[in-house]
Amino acid sequence: MSAALEVRGLTTQFSTRKGAVTAVNDVSFLVQPGRILGLVGESGSGKSVTGFSIMGLIDEPGKITAGQVMVQGTDMRGMSLEEQRKMRGRAVSMVFQDPMMTLNPVLRVGDQMAMAVRVHDKVSKAAAWDRAREALEIVGIPAAVERLQAYPHQLSGGMRQRVAIATALLHRPAVIIADEPTTALDVSIQGQILAEVRRLADETGTAIVWVTHDLAVVSSLADDIAVMYAGRIVESGTAAEVIANPRHPYTRGLIDSVPGLHEPGQDLPQIPGSTPQLANLPSGCPFRPRCPRATDICATIPPNTGTEAHAVLCHHPLEAT
Amino acid sequence: MLSYFITRIAQAIVVVFAMSVIVFVGVFAIGNPIDVMIDPGATQAIREKLIAQYGLDQPLVVQYWTFLRNVFAGDLGTSMVYNIPVVDLVFSRFPATLELVAVSVLIAVGVGIPAGLWAGYRPDSIGAKLVMALSVLGFSVPTFWIGMLLIMGFAVELGWLPSGGRGDEATFLGVSSSLFTPDGWSHVIMPAINLSLFKMGLMIRLTRAGMVEAMGTDYVKFARAQGLPDRQIVFSHILRNISIPIVTVLGLELGSTLAFAVVTESVFNWPGVGKLIIDSILQLDRPVMVSYLIMVVILFVLINLVVDLVYARLDPRVRLKGGA
Numbered sequence: 001m002s003a004a005l006e007v008r009g010l011t012t013q014f015s016t017r018k019g020a021v022t023a024v025n026d027v028s029f030l031v032q033p034g035r036i037l038g039l040v041g042e043s044g045s046g047k048s049v050t051g052f053s054i055m056g057l058i059d060e061p062g063k064i065t066a067g068q069v070m071v072q073g074t075d076m077r078g079m080s081l082e083e084q085r086k087m088r089g090r091a092v093s094m095v096f097q098d099p100m101m102t103l104n105p106v107l108r109v110g111d112q113m114a115m116a117v118r119v120h121d122k123v124s125k126a127a128a129w130d131r132a133r134e135a136l137e138i139v140g141i142p143a144a145v146e147r148l149q150a151y152p153h154q155l156s157g158g159m160r161q162r163v164a165i166a167t168a169l170l171h172r173p174a175v176i177i178a179d180e181p182t183t184a185l186d187v188s189i190q191g192q193i194l195a196e197v198r199r200l201a202d203e204t205g206t207a208i209v210w211v212t213h214d215l216a217v218v219s220s221l222a223d224d225i226a227v228m229y230a231g232r233i234v235e236s237g238t239a240a241e242v243i244a245n246p247r248h249p250y251t252r253g254l255i256d257s258v259p260g261l262h263e264p265g266q267d268l269p270q271i272p273g274s275t276p277q278l279a280n281l282p283s284g285c286p287f288r289p290r291c292p293r294a295t296d297i298c299a300t301i302p303p304n305t306g307t308e309a310h311a312v313l314c315h316h317p318l319e320a321t
Numbered sequence: 322m323l324s325y326f327i328t329r330i331a332q333a334i335v336v337v338f339a340m341s342v343i344v345f346v347g348v349f350a351i352g353n354p355i356d357v358m359i360d361p362g363a364t365q366a367i368r369e370k371l372i373a374q375y376g377l378d379q380p381l382v383v384q385y386w387t388f389l390r391n392v393f394a395g396d397l398g399t400s401m402v403y404n405i406p407v408v409d410l411v412f413s414r415f416p417a418t419l420e421l422v423a424v425s426v427l428i429a430v431g432v433g434i435p436a437g438l439w440a441g442y443r444p445d446s447i448g449a450k451l452v453m454a455l456s457v458l459g460f461s462v463p464t465f466w467i468g469m470l471l472i473m474g475f476a477v478e479l480g481w482l483p484s485g486g487r488g489d490e491a492t493f494l495g496v497s498s499s500l501f502t503p504d505g506w507s508h509v510i511m512p513a514i515n516l517s518l519f520k521m522g523l524m525i526r527l528t529r530a531g532m533v534e535a536m537g538t539d540y541v542k543f544a545r546a547q548g549l550p551d552r553q554i555v556f557s558h559i560l561r562n563i564s565i566p567i568v569t570v571l572g573l574e575l576g577s578t579l580a581f582a583v584v585t586e587s588v589f590n591w592p593g594v595g596k597l598i599i600d601s602i603l604q605l606d607r608p609v610m611v612s613y614l615i616m617v618v619i620l621f622v623l624i625n626l627v628v629d630l631v632y633a634r635l636d637p638r639v640r641l642k643g644g645a
Contacts, residue, residue: 085548088546103541104558115547116547119548153638167547233525
């Protein structure tokens, strides 16, 4: 059985006046059906652009310059634009960060969802509304029939995000890209949504790429973790392995910066410096200027010094325990 | 909803009243209309008799009070020049203006909104830049000059269209209009295009601005992530979202064009109300000026009311309520 999603050597560049900027650099990963991959990184690390590249929704001046995006074994990049459009919503779908903005404010929830149904399946309007109602019930929305009649502004943020997730689920896609979908929500609602997503992945077999900057969220949700820095995946492995035993100095720094793990009253460890601008990356390992372990050899691009199951792009990885 | 209407009507009454005071005082300050109308050879006795007949010897407040009393009795006065009631005069001219404005608004909307959508959809294309350049011309080149160019080109040189005036009328379903005859259309098309250019430019720019903004929003990205084709996204998702500013400006433009299509009506010798008001001002036909401007205020109030109702239809977040 082929993976739900396999990304190989994906590279996305944006042309600017100063030349091409590589936002996603040779990114590869694989998600099996029903698994959740946490794609972790700071702002500007290229994690969202990776998500949009998989969807084929990179706008000018951006462009995917290399790599493959295999959805259930077929390469989306080899398709025509029209074929790619037909994959979207049906085979790959996406949920966005801010539920206040993702729904059209002037259309009823039911009309928007029915439109998403009918774009791929030629069914009657009534049947499409029925499918929309079922989808709302699947994501745990009570009184789904009334919710379909509502306009987005009549729903709470958590409810709107459930509607967005239900919309993404309408065609039972193989893959859902979730771009920080709980960041804008209250913590209590966030917990509910995470539990719901976990259940949906298990029950429907949909593979989920959970893009986030929040390690605490992915550590409880994801099966696998890939850590991105300056457009590259610098460390990847199972969630348990990466969290318990981080080998890249950057991952270590991220984990140490999570507040919950420390005694109150102590200073929180920080990663010195800030994320580099993609337009002028240092040569070699992009984390080099901020890294406590950097030496001269770090001026060259590091190879994978870990294993295949737990990959680390670092010349001086932390010891495996 | 009911309280909304009551509030609006109360506001309208205040506006109309204030407007009538401003217009009345302004017209009073301009001068004595008798001096313009009277034969220069008339004796002082005749002159004073006329002034007294129109009540112009009374103080301003008394004149205004008389005017108000007449208005509440349903009498807006009689034209000093045509010697017929102002209401009849205005309504004899109004259909011509309505025809002209209706055709020009249709042209402006029918060309301007699709052109603006397209220019906003592909803002970097050559065609979009051409459209934008033309829209700048549309509202920066003076109307009268374009009107004269049109007449020179299509009436004088090519001889395809008449140079001015309104065409034959025909009656259809009890309505008499020149739009029911081919001759009427040949007369109306050139002034209507002339009158539409400014509005068209405005429509193009507004629609394009809305479109460019909407293309970057999350709900459009989300619709694309569902696999919706761009055409459906534009017409089902975007158009309704960007229609509020378009409707606002269209309402304002509709009002001001109906009331003051003066320049085009003069250039094309179109027998509408715009020409009537200009003639009245030149002849200091006081009752026509005052009554006409008051009718214009009422027209604007009505159009704004319709615009508000359309808002509520277009955007579910808008709720009409009293107060404010």
